[in-house]
Amino acid sequence: MPNTSSNPPRSFSLSDFDFSLPPELIAQHPAPERSGSRLLDGSSAQAVDRIFRELPALLRAGDLLVFNDTMVIKARLFGEKPTGGKLELLVERVLGGNQVAAHLRVSKKPEAGTTVKLVCAPGQDDGLCATLLGRWPDAQGALFRFVLSNDRGDDPYTLMERHGHVPLPPYITHADSVEDQSRYQTVFAKHPGAVAAPTAALHFDEALLAALAARGVHRASVTLHVGAGTFQPVKTENLADHRMHSEWYQVPAATQQAIADCRARGGRVVAVGTTTVRTLESWAQSGLATGDTSIFITPGFDFKVIDALITNFHLPKSSLMMLVSAFAGYEPIRALYAHAIAGKYRFFSYGDAMLLQKQQ
Numbered sequence: 001m002p003n004t005s006s007n008p009p010r011s012f013s014l015s016d017f018d019f020s021l022p023p024e025l026i027a028q029h030p031a032p033e034r035s036g037s038r039l040l041d042g043s044s045a046q047a048v049d050r051i052f053r054e055l056p057a058l059l060r061a062g063d064l065l066v067f068n069d070t071m072v073i074k075a076r077l078f079g080e081k082p083t084g085g086k087l088e089l090l091v092e093r094v095l096g097g098n099q100v101a102a103h104l105r106v107s108k109k110p111e112a113g114t115t116v117k118l119v120c121a122p123g124q125d126d127g128l129c130a131t132l133l134g135r136w137p138d139a140q141g142a143l144f145r146f147v148l149s150n151d152r153g154d155d156p157y158t159l160m161e162r163h164g165h166v167p168l169p170p171y172i173t174h175a176d177s178v179e180d181q182s183r184y185q186t187v188f189a190k191h192p193g194a195v196a197a198p199t200a201a202l203h204f205d206e207a208l209l210a211a212l213a214a215r216g217v218h219r220a221s222v223t224l225h226v227g228a229g230t231f232q233p234v235k236t237e238n239l240a241d242h243r244m245h246s247e248w249y250q251v252p253a254a255t256q257q258a259i260a261d262c263r264a265r266g267g268r269v270v271a272v273g274t275t276t277v278r279t280l281e282s283w284a285q286s287g288l289a290t291g292d293t294s295i296f297i298t299p300g301f302d303f304k305v306i307d308a309l310i311t312n313f314h315l316p317k318s319s320l321m322m323l324v325s326a327f328a329g330y331e332p333i334r335a336l337y338a339h340a341i342a343g344k345y346r347f348f349s350y351g352d353a354m355l356l357q358k359q360q
Contacts, residue, residue: 022341026351027350053207064269066221069191070191070198089118121162130148200312256283274323274324298326
C-alpha cells in the first residue's frame with residue numbers, strides 16, 4: 001500500500017535491527033523430529049503458537065512452495081603449514097581445475113605458492129594437500145584461491161566429502177557429528193555447493209511433504225549456494241554503506257513456469273527460507289535466471305514474486321533481520337520476536353520457524 005500520509009517513510013539504521021537474546025535460546029541441536037519443531041504463525045493479526053507439521057492447514061490448495069535445493073558440502077578442512085602452524089580452510093566456492101575459493105583461518109598467512117598438508121579422515125591418508133595460488137576474486141579479494149589435490153587425483157567435491165567437516169555456524173559450539181551430517185541437510189538436497197544450510201527447509205520431512213501434496217499445495221525448487229557471509233552481521237550504521245557477499249543462484253525454467261501457473265490459478269507463492277526469497281527477487285529484478293547475486297533487501301523493498309515466507313529466527317543486526325522486516329513489516333517482526341523470546345522458541349539454524357505474510 002503506498003504511503004499516503006504527510007510523513008515520509010521511516011529511515012532505518014543498523015541499531016534498529018538489534019535485540020537481546022538469552023544465550024540458552026540458541027539451538028545447539030535439531031529438534032528430535034524435523035517437523036516437530038515449533039512454528040510461530042505470524043500470517044494474521046494475532047500470533048499463534050503451532051507445531052511445524054500443522055503447516056498444511058495454513059496453506060491453500062493451489063499455493064506454490066518454493067524450496068532451495070542446494071546441498072551443504074563438507075567445506076571445512078584442517079591442515080598444517082610447512083612451519084608446523086595450524087590452519088583451517090572453509091571452502092566457499094568450487095572453481096575449475098581442482099581450484100577452490102576459501103576463507104583462510106591461520107595466525108600468519110602463507111605466501112603464494114605454499115603447499116600445506118591437510119588432515120585426512122582416519123585410515124584414509126591419501127596425501128591430501130592444498131597449494132595457495134593467491135587471493136580471490138582479485139588481488140584484493142577476501143577469499144584465497146587454492147588447488148586441492150591428493151594421490152588419487154580426486155576432484156574437490158570428492159575430497160571434501162571424504163575428508164571435510166560439516167561447516168556448522170559459528171554459534172553452534174560442538175564439533176560436527178554424524179547427526180549433523182544428516183540433520184544439517186534438507187531431505188531434498190540435490191546440488192552440492194552450499195557452506196550453510198537453507199535452514200527453514202530443514203523442518204520438512206517426507207511425511208510433511210506428502211501431506212502438503214495431498215492438500216493440493218504445489219512444489220518447485222531454485223538453487224542458491226549459501227555462503228558463509230550469511231552469518232556475518234552488518235557493521236555499518238548507515239545501511240547504504242553495507243556491501244553484501246555474492247552467491248550463485250539458478251531459477252530453472254520449470255520453476256518459472258510453476259510461478260506463472262500459480263499466479264494464473266490465484267495461488268500464493270510461498271518462499272521456504274530467505275535464500276529462496278533472495279533468489280526469486282534477484283531473478284525478478286535482473287531478469288537473469290542464472291548468475292551471482294548480492295541483493296540487499298531492506299525495508300522499502302518492492303517484492304515482485306513472494307506472497308508468504310517460512311523462515312527461521314535470525315541473528316541481531318543481520319541482513320536477514322532486515323529482509324524479514326522488509327517483508328512482513330518492522331513493527332510486526334519486532335512483536336513476533338518478542339513473542340518468540342518470551343515463549344522460549346529456539347533460535348537460528350537448528351531452531352524453530354515462523355510463517356509470515358507480506359505486508360500490504
